[in-house]
Amino acid sequence: MELSGLGLGAPPWAPASPFARAVREADALEGDLVVVIRLECPGKWLEPGGTHRAERLFVVQVEVWGGTLLVTMLETYSDAWLTVDTRGREQPEVHALNAPRLAAALDGISALLGGPPEPGEENRYAAPSTTGFRDVRAEGPAYDDAWGTFETLDRTRLLDSRLPESEDDYEQTAAGPVRYLTVRRDDRTLGFVWAATDDSAAGYVPRTAAGDEAFDAGAAWLTALREARRSGLTPLAALRDAGLRPAPPEAGVIAREGPLEAPSLEALEELSGRY
Known part of the structure; x- marks a missing residue:
């Protein structure tokens, strides 16, 4: 599954992709071989006035434990998916343009891996959900800026x-x-x-x-x-x-x-x- 809808030119886990940088590590841990592949992926986010590119829009980390357990983590380094940006300002138009793209990407990843995503913990920037990020406008963000x-x-x-x-x-x-x-x-x-x-x-x-x-x-x-x-x-x-x-x-x-x-x-x- 490609995240082409998010402006990525190749599957984020493709090590040969010229658009991503892969780091591989292998260690022995309690007799199991652990392989970690971490990819920094550029991409684009949309604004009412145009399209902008980030050199690290996402990081995808894939962990294989003993050849059986697979863990895939998706991190994002943009606030384009949020109803309130990281300065504490509401951005309904930016959210409307970008949040559905992230939700569609998560649906595709879930279908590929055979299970729904598990949201990470809420942090100082945002509150993850199974479809992207929660709307925090009613409760307010963790920090105003x-x-x-x-x-x-x-x-x-x-x-x-x-x-x-x-x-x-x-x-x-x-x-x-x-x-x-x-x-x-x-x-x-x-x-x-x-x-x-x-x-x-x-x-x-x-x-x-x-x-x-x-x-x-x-x-x-x-x-x-x-x-x-x-x-x-x-x-x-x-x-x-x-x-x-x-x-x-x-x-x-x-x-x-x-x-x-x-x-x-x-x-x-x-x-x-x-x-």
Whole structure:
């Protein structure tokens, strides 16, 4: 069964698929051979204004225990299936476009495996159900802004893990508007290099939907910003320099338009997390 209705180009458990990355592990556990196949699957979600792609829309994990017991887990990394997004805002049109696609995919998986899905536990983002996710509008989500509460910290952790410790970073928070340059590879946006308009801070915001490439590029741009600070450049001067200097391959390229301006760093983070 293919999840073609969700914008996936191949069955998510197909190891040879060029659209997925497989990780296989085999260990001896109490005499049984355990094989785990984990696939990261890109896909598309729909908005009233168009279609958007995420490099990790789903993760499918298949476990085989002793050649007899089969467990398949489906994880999603998008809020497109929810009645309330992870910022706590109702999104009836987005839900109407996407939730039936997920329900149909779960029906297909259930038919293939011979049994209904067992929902995972409710978490800070959503409440799983046998058809997708529960409508939490009456009771309210677990957090009014789960994305803002947790995602910024998680993204910072992923960026920091790619960099050595340093005291040469610019201030990473801004109280007012920010100017930014868009980082791209081919036709995909990877993230944004930014500086506060009051010249007080600078940094990089990864585009979540671009996956690991966004964070790899971010490590390269944050390294460049460190070099700029060591050379005595102010944040805005460092931003101008970033638009002029050649970048290593993993950094992507700066889009020709720009710099653009966002009313706040939070607004830029919202843009990077949504599309």
